[in-house]
Amino acid sequence: MVTLLLDDGAQQFFDWLRTEHFPPERNHLAAHVTLFHALPGERLEEVSADIGAAAERSPFDVRVTGVRFLGRGVAYALDAPELTVLRDRLAATWGxxxxxxxxxxxxxxxxxxxxxxxxxxxxxxxxxxxxxxxxAVRARGLGLWRYLGGPWALVAESPFR
Structure with missing residues (x-):
């Protein structure tokens, strides 16, 4: 999984809400902004290199635009043109x-x-x-995660410069 990393204050706030409201038996990772859910493990070196290259940019603001009802849950909707461009470029690379x-x-x-x-x-x-x-919150980098059959493990963080 590839995620967008948020500033510490935003991360703490979303983690607190998740701890309070997510069923504990299903809460296997911190609050996160998923950019990609699954990439091939055998491509880890390529994926890591691409994430590192994508992180060669300045941090940027992400607007928290509203609360979204998910039917069986709740999320905060986000918007940032920079995020759209960044994700679209990685998607084109990993198509x-x-x-x-x-x-x-x-x-x-x-x-x-x-x-x-x-x-x-x-x-x-x-x-x-x-x-x-x-x-607004600040995007500070990209995270690469590995699924461990329930919990997730952080493989690498690539901070924006």
Missing amino acids: PWLTRQDQQRHSPHVTVQNKVDPAVARALYDRLSADFVPY
Whole structure:
């Protein structure tokens, strides 16, 4: 998995929400912004090199634009033109390796609740969206993760310069 890394304050806030509202038996990793869900493990060196090259850029702001109801969970919607360009370039590079899920239109978000009863999700959505005001967080780099059959392990972080 490839993720966008956020500034420490944003990461702590989203982690706190995820700890509070995500079923603990399913919460195997910190809050995150997934850019790609699955890439071939046998291409790890190439993927790592491509991520390193993509990180040769300045940090940028990401707008947190709203709260999204997922049916059985809640997420914060994100938007940044720089993120769209960055992800599109990596997708073009990795085109033959992408799963159907990763070939779809990317809709960046941070999931803070999932796999709960729809009424529980609706209640959290209503609470979080009642006083939501859009704001910006800082993107600080890219993360590469390996799935370990439940939990995930960070393979590498590539900070923006």
